[in-house]
Amino acid sequence: MELLAVKGLSVTFPQDDKTNRVVDDISFSIRRNEVIGLVGESGSGKTVTATAVLRLTRQPADIETGQILFHEEDLLTKPESELQAIRGSKISMIFQNPRSSLNPLMKVGDQIARAYRIHSKYKKSKAKSEALKMLKLVGIPDPEARYEAYPHELSGGMCQRVMIAMALACNPDLLIADEPTTGLDVTIEAQVFDLIKELQKEIGMSVLLITHDLGVVAETCDRVAVMYGGHIVEMAEIDKIFREQKHPYSKHLLGSLLKLDQKSNGDLNMEEIAPPPIDYKTAGCRFANRCPAAYERCFSEKPPVTTVAAGHTVMCHLYEEGNQVGTIA
Amino acid sequence: MEPLLEVKNVKKWFRSGRDTVHAVNGISLTIHPGEVVALVGESGCGKSTTSRTILRLTDPTEGQILYKGIDISRMPEKQFRAYRSKIQMVFQDPTMSLNPLFTVKRTLSEPLRLQGIKGKDEIESRIIQMLKKVQLGPEHLDRYPRQLSGGQRQRVGIARALITDPDLVILDEPTSALDMSVKLSVINLLRKLQHELNASYLLITHDMNTVKHLCSRVMVMYLGRIVEAGPVSEVFANPKHPYTRALLSAIPVADPTTKKERIRLIGDTPSPVSLPKGCSLADRCPMAEPRCKERQPELQHLPGERMVACHLVEEMVSS
Amino acid sequence: MNISTETAEVTPALRNDKRFRFTRLFKHNVSLTTGLILLIFLVLVAILGPLLTQHSPYETSPGDQYMAPSLAHLFGTDEFGRDIITRVIHAARLDLFIAVSVTALAFVVGSIVGSFAGFYGGWVDMVISRLVDVLLSFPAFILAMGVTAMLGNNLQNVIIALSVAYMPYFIRLTRAEMLKLRNAEFADAARCMGTSKVKIMLVHLLPNAIGPAVAQCTLTMGWAILDAAGLSFLGLGIQAPTAEWGVMIGNGVRDIFSGEWWTAFFPGIAVIVTVMTFNLIAIGVRQLKED
Known part of the structure; x- marks a missing residue:
């Protein structure tokens, strides 16, 4: 489903x-x-x-x-x-730069606990114990001590674990x-x-x-x-x-x-x-001018999405149904 | 053969407020003419600091750096300037390492001018020659860095380093800011130029694939020390030190069918402010024994020009 | 896709983009265009104005004292019967000259001193930064008053006094930029080539660090006009009978009470328009940078 x-x-x-x-x-x-x-x-x-x-x-x-x-x-x-x-x-999201995604003025443990309090409406003590559990789950050694730490006191890897803990806090x-x-x-x-x-x-x-x-x-x-x-x-x-x-x-x-x-x-x-320049515009396939297998049609017509096998889709003229060109090196 | 560069027991400590950061803790290495050596390790292991001391961008706290037998580590800047053109560097981020207000021509003519080459035509012809070697053309002469793609910028960075015919080029993560296909052609270019110019390379990186394709010898650094060294093919095929094993097993393999066993290290690299008394890996090592926390292992020679600093390997060898 | 890097590639390219059009600039940046038009007008007045006026700014005419604005004397005449529009136009030259030289001096000296502080750090930075703190603890105008009072009030000293008063801003701006830039990889690269430290600072880093200080210039021009006029008004700057806006306002103020408002009013308008011109440009430049 x-x-x-x-x-x-x-x-x-x-x-x-x-x-x-x-x-x-x-x-x-x-x-x-x-x-x-x-x-x-x-x-x-x-x-x-x-x-x-x-x-x-x-x-x-x-x-x-x-x-x-x-x-x-x-x-x-x-x-x-x-x-x-x-x-x-x-739906939770974790970003590229964990340190800048955390609030620098708030203890990391409290940031996780906050996620529980907002989304699961947990009481303060319950949220804290859940946050500690989560810190343990993401493999942070000595979670009790790290709960009290601020983001700048943790390494990049630890910050990313905290981010993951926060993202997973509410079973997304x-x-x-x-x-x-x-x-x-x-x-x-x-x-x-x-x-x-x-x-x-x-x-x-x-x-x-x-x-x-x-x-x-x-x-x-x-x-x-x-x-x-x-x-x-x-x-x-x-x-x-x-x-x-x-x-x-x-x-x-x-x-x-x-x-x-x-x-x-x-x-x-x-x-x-x-990659094509951000303002690149074409009537055909965006990859055509860099494609080793491109032919006229690729420059004039946008390729459709073709299903080539169960669960396998390709957006390319070469694999359109009935296309005989469909073999490339 | 006389070594080109010898680094002898170099230490570099920084003051940071009340703390002392032990960035490099006594490393020794030798590079022969025409050799391509890699210094690998993760961020904060001291590999970049080591390269900066060789380039005299920072002075070592202790130890010697011999270039063709002459100690350059404490030479006054004025005297060292004569050696500058011989030891060059390619930087990690080509966007940051090129002056945004200089054209390609100006960037490349500066090292030549500093060497005392005055003639305009000579400078221009040497620049065009060099550009050709890095697969750029005269049409790039008057471009600014922002008008170049990432790969082209890194090529200009390489040209700047090689234009003075250096004996030793330090490559500091030269490919890690580049996309895959660009990365490949830059590695290829560096390899080709090495054959042509016969310069020595010291590659500083955490990318094992670049090491594999470029280098003959590799040294693995952890927390300011070399923990393993040897020929690339042997170290990669049969790593001895637990850290090297973990490092190599952590590299994702681009084949969905192989499910390999990963050697896991526990937690994070300890802070270089307070170094552990014993082996620097002891707290993270899955194989650590009590003595690992007590005494620091020495770098031991193994057969086949390999070296390892681990108590467990010492026993393997002696038994 | 990383949006931030892509936009970063787009914005600087704007500068030498051939398609860069004034119509677009006008549409998007009203402050800058208005400011520039006013500036062109002011410069033209300063250069050509004196050639077109019928009178001399110092030509007194005892019979024509305190004449209200009329067709013969558009801005009226003052206590000595001098034609005010002539004096306002002649003063434009002097006042713009003061503004430009004050700003240039503050900019050049300030950026170089700031570069040294930011680049070398350590005790050099300590000494310079403390001096800047001391200077900044006085309002610029009070400081300039003190300096002219000390050096004596003539044109040269007014320029020195005002540039000393504005210099700390340039020092701070350049120092901050330099601090960011001194560890730039391209500075290391230059050092690896054997470029000397001073050259790295002046040739490689300073041009990259100068942006904010350049933007500060337009603002400083406005301040200089205002403060130069202020000094003259208080009798600490340019002295009568020189045709200078501040002097004219100073002399004209007492006439306001006896009904002759025009003697101070028109030079006042000139100051306001000029200061506004520079402020509009400053706002426009800032908007340009934010876009």
């Missing part, structure tokens, strides 16, 4: 006199108890998509069209007050994690992802993970959506993306990863594919 369904979402961003569409007509869904990865390089629109789900897109970005169905109710038509009740209780149905380990060390990064995965299984929530690291995706996600220039160009189960990726951009992304992953001294030479 679908927990969240995003349908035809577009987000625009004004620049001078023009409006640029940074997220362009994307649709995807998240089932219960599932980890979805949203991957793409910088400028692909993945963070905007994530913030749009909670209607937290920063000014002057503007959600133009679309539906965001959560438990079959459209979040985009809800009044702000109802949305506020959903944020942090049904969906956790949105936007590059939750940027700036953290690899060993800490591994701890954070292991923790998210463990907790996800334990309390049975869904996770939308935004990242540019395909290694993390391979280890954490069930399904992946690949974004390029504001489109989801391909979406499939994790094995399919890594083994039978169809879209030329996915091939490029995975190709560069494979090259990096191979034994040393291999040839690393490959074309750099930059």
Whole structure:
């Protein structure tokens, strides 16, 4: 059953006199108890998509069209007050920079307890004991002492754990994690992802993970959506993306990863594919001018989203039904 | 062969209010001409401070730094200026390391001018030559950093470091601010230039993939000390020190079918203000024994030019 | 997508964007355009005005004392029968000259001193910062009064006094920027090349640190006009019979009570318009930076 369904979402961003569409007509869904990865390089629109789900897109970005169905109710038509009740209780979000997302003047323990008091209406003492439990759950050593600490007294990894504890405080149905380990060390990064995965299984929530690291995706996600220039160009189960990726951009992304992953001294030479400029406009496919397999049609007509196998969709002319060109190297 | 650079027991302590931060606690390393060595570790392990002492951007508290046998660690700045062009650095964030108000041409002509090259034509032709080597063209000469992409900026940073024909280039996380495909071509470029110019590289990074593709030897740092060193292929295939093992096992593998066992460290890196008495990893190490907290392990030589600082390995070797 | 980095790439490009149009500037930034138009007007008056007036600012005409504004004398005449519009126009040159030189002196010296404080830190910073604190503990105008009283009141000393009074603001602004910049990677890069410290400070860092101080300039111009006039009004600055707005207001004030309001009124308007011009530009520049 679908927990969240995003349908035809577009987000625009004004620049001078023009409006640029940074997220362009994307649709995807998240089932219960599932980890979805949203991957793409910088400028692909993945963070905007994530913030749009909670209607937290920063000014002057503007959600133009679309539906965001959560438990079959459209979040985009809800009044702000109802949305506020959903944020942090049904859907939680953890951000890139944990330290700046915490209140510097408040004890970290109290910040978690506050989440309980607001969303679960717990009494003070009950909220504190629950917060302590949560600190323990996210693997913070000596939780009683850390409860009294201020964010600046904790390391980046610890702050991110506190953020996760806060996000999970009210048993959300969906956790949105936007590059939750940027700036953290690899060993800490591994701890954070292991923790998210463990907790996800334990309390049975869904996770939308935004990242540019395909290694993390391979280890954490069930399904992946690949974004390029504001489109989801391909979406499939994790094995399919890594083994039978169809879209030329996915091939490029995975190709560069494979090259990096191979034994040393291999040839690393490959074309750099930059994201399209923010104001890039075309009638055709946004990837066409960088695509090794592009043909005339790609420049003149926007490719439709085609289902190539169960649960595997591609946005590319090469895989349209009845298209014979559909094989590329 | 005479070593190009020898770092001997360098320590660097900072004052921070009433505390002393022990950033580097006695590290020694040797780099030979034409060698590409990596210094890896996580943030705060002292790898960047080590590189800054070699470049004399900060002075070591203790220890010696020998460049071709000459101690440069306490040389007055004026005298050291003669060595500057020989030891160069490529910085992590190309956006921060290029002066936003300088064109590419101005950025690249400064090191040449400081070397005493005066002729306008000579400077320009050398810049164009260098740009070609880093796969940029004369059309980039008059651009400002903001008019370049991230990859192009890092190429300018590399050109600036290499234009004076240095013997040693310190690469401080040269790829960590770049997107994947750009990262690949920058690694490729650095490798190609190393073959062409035969300079030595000291790569400072936490990205094991870059190490694998660029370096022959690796040193792993933890809390201001080297805990393991050796040839890259051997250290990666068979890491000895528990920290190295944890570090390597933490790197996500881009293959959904392999589910590998992760060696987990407990908690966080201790603060470099009050160093533990014994092994610096003892509090986090899953294999720690009582003696690990008592005595600090020395860096021991192992067969195959490998070195490890761990009590447990000492026993492995002696038994 | 990271919105913040993308917008950061867009804004600086505006400066040499070929599509940069005045119509858009006018539509979006009314303060700046109005200010600039007024400034052009003021500068034209200062440069060309004296060539167009029929009278001399010092030409007395005993028969024409205290004539109310009329077609012959648009702003009227003063106690010596001097034509006020002529004097106001001639004074524009002097007052703008004072404003520009005061600001230039305060800006140049202040930014360099501030750079040293921020870049070198330590005792250099200590000494400079304490001095700035001392200077800032006096209101700028009182400080300028003290300096002119000490040095003697002539044009040169008025300029020195006012620039000393405004210098602390420039020192503080540049020092703060320099503190942020001195650990910039490009400064380290320059050091690695063998660039000397002073050169790193002046050539690499100062141009990057100067932005806020430049913005402060327009504001300072307005203050300088006002305070220079204030000093003359109190008899501590430029002396009569020089054609200067402050002097004219000072002399004209007593005429107000006997009904001859125009002798002080028109130079007063000139001061107000000029100060407003610079303040509008200052507001406009700030708005430009926020956009």
